[in-house]
Amino acid sequence: MAGWHVRDFSPDDLEAIVRLDAEGASADPSGVFRLSDVVAALQGRHPTVVAVADGRLVGAAVGRVEGDRAWILRISLHPSWRNLGMGSAMLAALERRLQAAGATTMAAVLPEGETGSAALHHSGFRPHPGLTYFEKAEAVTAQDSAVLLSLGGVVPPTGLWEKLAGMAEEKGLIERRLVLPLAHPEMAAEHGVEPPQAVVLFGPPGTGKSTFAKAVASRLGWPFVELFPSRLALEDGLATGLSRRFDQVAQLEHVLVFIDEVEEVASVRSESDPVSVGVVNELLKSIVRFRDRDGRLLICATNNVATLDPAFLRHGRFDYVLPVGPPDSEARGALWDSYLARAGAEADTAVLAEASEGFTPADIAQAARTVAQSVFERTLASGHRAHPATGDYLQTIRRTRPTVTTEMALEFADQTSRYGRT
Known part of the structure; x- marks a missing residue:
């Protein structure tokens, strides 16, 4: 088999690297870095080296620099050029270029057994067993x-x-x-x-x-x-x-x-x-x-x-x-619990839930804000941390007019039976 040599990536190599990526994948193609990530790095002129034999591109190692960390996005090898030291040689050349770009740590994430795994081992990259890769796809392009x-x-x-x-x-x-x-x-x-x-x-x-x-x-x-x-x-x-x-x-x-x-x-x-x-x-x-x-x-x-x-x-x-x-009594209690916890208050949730019958979530939120503001002002005036009590909330509840009147509640019940489709 003829000899080969490693050189820097040239924009003219892009099409050959894309073709090589399809030919060289040996495991699950759904790796961490997609082909679009690789192409973006190549177009952004991130450090990349290729291996050439008889004028034909037969290997590529693509990197991406992010601050002082670099990622090895892809190590691609033509099937007939594996296990000949080409992957390790490309990695060594890529490392030098990544270091020159300011990277002090180099990392790679590959599917188990994917092309390049052996080259990474031989080049001193240490695997971290037991790690779980997490991914979240954004819904917005x-x-x-x-x-x-x-x-x-x-x-x-x-x-x-x-x-x-x-x-x-x-x-x-x-x-x-x-x-x-x-x-x-x-x-x-x-x-x-x-x-x-x-x-x-x-x-x-x-x-x-x-x-x-x-x-x-x-x-x-x-x-x-x-x-x-x-x-x-x-x-x-x-x-x-x-x-x-x-x-x-x-x-x-x-x-x-x-x-x-x-x-x-x-x-x-x-x-x-x-x-x-x-x-x-x-x-x-x-x-x-x-x-x-x-x-x-x-x-x-x-x-x-x-x-x-x-x-x-x-x-x-x-x-x-x-x-x-x-909200019913249980739901009102849950709402009061959330506001009491936020205010660091020790009040009787059951009493507040009963007293606020007919309140909407917005009504309860308004009453809780009113008490919080009052206690905040009390703390500033006294110089000592004040804490709201059940009486503070009950007093505010009595002064708060419920949004939902009895007539509105009856109308809602009637509409639920006539129009509800659950």
Whole structure:
């Protein structure tokens, strides 16, 4: 077999390295570093060496420098040139170049038995058995980021779902109906379950419908886009604004779209108001287009589901119509527990839960903030750390007017029986 030599990478070598990568892989091709990572490093002129025999590229070692650490992204060898010391020679040459670029530590992560493992051993690289490689794929690409920016969308921080306190019944229902089928689509398909694509949340104001929507996006790791009817109305009319926004949303791979107070764009149509008819019709058409692709969820929220156009709630447009009501005693206790822990307070949760009957999560949050502010001011005035007690909370609860009146609670119960689809 003819001799070979090692030299620096040249841009003209790119195509040959890509071809060699496919020929030389000996194990699971789903390694840590993808071919796109390798190509990006080559195009970025990170240190790379190749082995050439008889004018043909038969080996490559690709590196990437990140501060004082360097990664060996790929060691590729043509099958007929293995076990001849070529891998070790390329590594030695690559090491010198990585050191010259400022790297003091060099690392490589390869599938078990992949090409280059022996060369790494022979070159003094020490394996770390027992390590587990963790990976998280981001739901947003560079193109998605540009679309999100134009839509005013965000990627919610992780952990919002876990931070939801109280409302255990509603949380459990939303977890089972929405989150699990969307998080495990293949398993859902095996059981004949179609992941939901559009749902309505209804209930009195302040019960946490918006919070649930954003928490679902956080749990799924999807971008969150909220559409505001009042803003869309400023864009050549509400119908046109809706159509344009849904066209933009269609460019995203995954997305949760949220429309709060959806009755503004989906109230019962009136023949005497052609504008409202056009808006509802456009929204219905947009929902049909939205449902054409997987990996997306539309959540609409309303305080009064009875005001929505009957065609809007029809089967085939919305998979579920879920009630989100005021928290029960157990849920109120869980909410108070979370705020008491945050304030370092020792108060009787059961007493507070009973005293705050009819309070929404927003009401409880407001009462807890009021007490926290009062105790904070007390600490500053006295110079000694003050701690809130049960009496502080009870006094504030008595001064707080519940959002949900008796009439609203009765209306919600009636709407749950008439419109709820769980």
